[in-house]
Amino acid sequence: MKRKSYLISEEKYEVRVMRGHSQINAFSIRGLRKGYIFLTESAASLDENKLKAVIAHEIGHLERNHHVKMALLMGSLITISMFLLLDGMSWVAIPVLLLAMLAQKSLSRKFELEADRYALRLVPCQDLVSLISSYGDREASILSTHPDVSTRLKNLNYNWS
DSSP: OOOSEEEEEESSEEEEEETTOOSOOEEEEEOSSSEEEEEEHHHHTSOHHHHHHHHHHHHHHHHTTHHHHHHHHHHHHHHHHHHHHHTTOHHHHHHHHHHHHHHHHHHHHHHHHHHHHHHTTTSOHHHHHHHHHHHSOSOOOTTOSSOOHHHHHHHTTOOOO
């Protein structure tokens, strides 16, 4: 049986490549002893500067504890909703769940901007700009998890000229 991922490096962060994924994508999760960064094969095959920018962005998520913050927020809101449902107050629980969904999307967009700013500590601005310009979302809505390209570039104080 073929392994679904393979290791690139091992330090404070373990970077793994997921086989069989043609989209350029990456995500990270916090472990007990280190952070784990997962890249699709397509992301791992980017040129060196863009690859470093992807990894730096994911390190930003790990260093800013975005995973923990999101889990606390969502866990709290879902727990409140469940207690309301058990108490027969579905007319309150359902709006709280909808609010939780919108809060998650909004916080996710905020965290993406924070991770971009953190990445600037690790890679040159132009490398991050090149990555975002090439692969970022062109449009965003209230339901998007990532801000659009122009918002992300403004967040980096990128000079358009």
